[in-house]
Amino acid sequence: MNPDRANPRSGGRLMDMVPHLILMLGVLIFAFPIYVTVIGSTWDAATIGRGNLPLTPGGEMLNNYASAWSESQGNRVMHTPVRIMMWNSLVMALVIALGKIAISIISAYAVAFFRFPLRMVFFWMIFITLMLPVEVRIIPTYEVVANLGLIDSYAGLTIPLIASATATLLFRQFFLTIPDELAEAAKIDGAGAVRFFLDVVLPLSRTNIAALFVILFIYGWNQYLWPLLITNSAEMETVVIGITKMIGNGEAATDWNLIMATTVLAMLPPVAVVVLMQRWFVKGLVDSEK
């Protein structure tokens, strides 16, 4: 009936290994494509194109990364240097993450700590944006951005994605747990609303800010449909879009070595953020979805 209790000495050991084996298989399924990509980025395009990619590193690593990073011409296709695309992705991810946090935290502060006419109207207006992901309003949003002359600009890439009901709701929820006595004490000490925000609320929100930052950075870095629409010039391309443009229609004879090197570089920042800030990230993810 109960395998891990019924036979603790002999069969138990063996049964104990099964979960580990399945988990390791899971880990392998997730790691294998990355491993192949990293290996591929150390070989030359011809070896990969022939379909005989070995499973051990080759000698072209430095050449491939240097070429992908700073040149715009591979052997077979043109591409935007990864240096430029990574910079665009970084600007986009940082502006979206920090911008969202900044405008959400102040609007949540307004809704939580003030009474004023139309307060609930504003709150619901923000709330409704939950139901309007960029994907369902792409064409009209694109037209607005085009009319404002923001195509091919950082502003066009980031500002339309910067309003976030999720972050505002999370901060509001957190602000409601700040005890009244704290605000009372601050008022008695003669601190105004701005002072209270800067000296008390902001420091208390540090954990929430860190957690949100991880999630929003990844959200910004991984955007696809929006940059695809908004950027036309090679100078403004983000790295995720750049990879698929380099692949084109996936002919066997293309610069696979450079594409794979670019893919590895494109994965590094978000994966590093998740692994290094794992504690904040898991907490933020589970909290922000409540």
Add this chain to the structure above:
Amino acid sequence: MQRRVIFDNKALPYLLLAPQVAVTLIFFIWPAAQALWQSVHLQDAFGLRSQFVGLENFEAVLSDPNYLETVKTTIIFSVSVTVLSLGSALGLAVLADSKIRAASAYKTLLIWPYALAPAVAAVLWMFIFNPDIGILGRALNNLGYAWDYRLNDGQALTMVILAASWKQVSYNFIFFLAGLQAIPRSVLEAASIDGAGAVRRFWTITFPLLSPTTFFLLVVDVVYAFFETFGTIHALTHGGPGKATETLIFRVYQDGVVNHDLGGSSAQSVILMVIVIALTAIQFRFVERKVHYS
């Protein structure tokens, strides 16, 4: 919920709200209203004049056999992605949770794919399953199985389903593991003393207690499959071969951006909005209930 202590500045709250409200009005409310307006109008070829046509755009969209085919593809795609990614994440989370000492190591090894963009996940799968250069794609062909997802409809759909599910497992895994670790050990131990085996403990205790998490993830995964997988499909198959992997969101893009059919694309956007609103409403009903009982 109301606070007792509030600040009484008159203008400050409006100033604080101004940035978010401005962005919301300009980039959310206005475009959404535009989509609604365009969905009941027909524009002439030059976009100069438009005429009110009532629900004609919707009728045209919903009676188009191609659109209905897209709906079918979207349903097959979304159900497969949801079931696959939920099922495998639950399995892995239960196993990781049972090995408490190693759980955190497995957690680190399994959650990082969350950081990958859906399009990057698709590209990684392409490197493996491309029939010309992919190690497994070539192996399939060498074994005599004619594998080319660029030509075969069913294989293309399988490929985007697998790549999209692969990326979503880590997200589900994080939530299942958090849900599992919140289940009191004492309950499971009591059941174990009463002679309930591992399988029975799972179905009678663990699974019911996880149901709020499962339900929440169900909605999130459906939303993911509907909208966020645009990158997966665009990078891997471009909706093809033919229209074999075209989902609803891909078609909005195709009709609106590539074919410049504003009325039709807007009607489709409005249909998608209704779907999102329904999903959000379901989610909030569930959240309310969870709060109520806990």
